[in-house]
Amino acid sequence: MAEPTFRYHPHPLASGSALRIDHVCSVCGMARQIRYQGPVYGRQPDSLCLHCIHSGAASSALSISGGSDGDSDVAAMFSDAVDVPDDVPLSVVEEITQRTPGFAGWQQEAWLYHCGDGAAFLGPAGYRELEAHPEALAMLREDHQRYGWSPTDTEQFLRGLDRTGEPTAYLFRCLHCDTNLASWDVG
Template structure:
């Protein structure tokens, strides 16, 4: 069965955000062959089809409370000037993705970017613009050049550290964030030396390690 099209997540099957199933969606009652396999920040269900996400029915039906609608990705670090309608479509009508840290979408040219999936060093080499963004981010955080390069070469699309790859829908530039588990963050702080704990912990730019203080409690800026 053909799956719905998502402007900001072109291929949920390829990224692993949709997996095969013979079971019917708990909301619409239809067995569509695929179920959503990403995060749900709201009422949890076992089988959710992509059609119910695309239509907005899932966001309406699975709301976690009066204050927060159900969302499938967080709305942190949204640049000024991005229309609320875009943020709403990204967070409530687009499949999210699983990551080591709180998943966060990237934006460019005043719009949401298209999520392409996890990436390791080999995948990043095919997109030097994204690779350079992560390299610049590590340098901005104070990583020595040799350690930054070692970090980049360790990136593994199926492990950690890993990059999260996006593409701007307007200018075509590739964007990337990066993430790793807390144990590696602590090791990185030790490598950088005293005084960098705050830098690493507070970093929340468009590219780089991030962790959301609202984990499990998604929000949309007013």
């Protein structure tokens, strides 16, 4: 059976949120080849397939009732709904947080939005990966400026970004205008 595709997370194997390994999914009980290995904000399954994320079965089966992240009306399952712009429909936020593979960061990660829609998550990125996307680097510089970092500190920080280490940046692409976006965290 073909693996499901996700509008907001097009390459979960490449991004590191899924692993190619034979397993039996805890939610559907089926033998599957691709296993989710991102965060679950709910009951922790032994093993979870991408089909169950895509269909919403995982979100229903694993959600802890009464849970709320306080920041929105949406019960987050695989990523949190924080800093969602007002022009993004609730249905998009639901699809991203409940039916899209999340990604593990050093802190709880926020999805990025652009042009009134969720952006597609491409994967973690270090300075080398970001250099190919000047607008994403510019976005990080603006972020730091807002937080009062000096340009020297910012450049030092950016050059220290590591795809597999800490700190890491997270690369997204707008599905409408193709702008590359980046978020970052420090552990």
